Amino acid sequence: MRRTLNHRTGMARYGTALLLAALLAGSAVAAPPPVPVPVDPDAGAFTQPEQPGRDATPATPLPWNQLSPQQQAFLQPLQGQWDQLPPRRQQHMAGNVAHWSQLPPERQAQIQQRIAHWAQMTPQQRQQAARNARAFQNMSPEDRQRVAEVFHRFQQLTPEQKQALRAKFRQMHQQQQRREGRMGGPHGRPR
Numbered sequence: 001m002r003r004t005l006n007h008r009t010g011m012a013r014y015g016t017a018l019l020l021a022a023l024l025a026g027s028a029v030a031a032p033p034p035v036p037v038p039v040d041p042d043a044g045a046f047t048q049p050e051q052p053g054r055d056a057t058p059a060t061p062l063p064w065n066q067l068s069p070q071q072q073a074f075l076q077p078l079q080g081q082w083d084q085l086p087p088r089r090q091q092h093m094a095g096n097v098a099h100w101s102q103l104p105p106e107r108q109a110q111i112q113q114r115i116a117h118w119a120q121m122t123p124q125q126r127q128q129a130a131r132n133a134r135a136f137q138n139m140s141p142e143d144r145q146r147v148a149e150v151f152h153r154f155q156q157l158t159p160e161q162k163q164a165l166r167a168k169f170r171q172m173h174q175q176q177q178r179r180e181g182r183m184g185g186p187h188g189r190p191r
Contacts, residue, residue: 059087071094074097077116080119
């Protein structure tokens with residue numbers, strides 16, 4: 001029993017390490033914010049399908065030309081994709097502009113940079129970013145703080161150091177996959 005418990009604890013730590021590795025390795029494009037803040041589970045999911053039962057009233061599409069000049073300026077990177085966004089996402093984004101405009105200029109710039117980055121992502125990258133955001137939100141406050149600190153330290157590295165770290169994590173992940181393949185899965189059970 002003790003061995004099983006230690007194995008599970010080790011696997012949980014390894015899972016957290018993999019999430020961290022993914023964040024640091026660049027496969028997770030939506031990195032956690034420098035300071036942990038409450039995260040809306042759908043905040044990163046611009047292209048996720050509508051979720052029935054979430055609200056009794058369906059959201060109506062919000063055409064780009066009906067946005068205020070302030071909203072259009074803030075959301076400009078999404079202009080070409082605006083009509084493809086789910087109506088609920090359009091409403092959410094447009095509604096956030098008033099709040100975002102009240103933030104300090106450096107925070108506004110950070111949000112606009114993330115919106116621009118999001119607009120350039122593939123659907124698969126967006127899905128991965130949304131999964132990572134949900135995983136980050138589900139962590140304990142202490143774990144979120146640790147991940148944010150490690151991410152901040154990673155951002156301070158030179159491009160060469162980042163590349164070396166990514167290669168190391170890629171190698172570690174490949175080794176773990178080979179071990180799991182021999183053992184029949186993460187818990188030693190046949191697949």
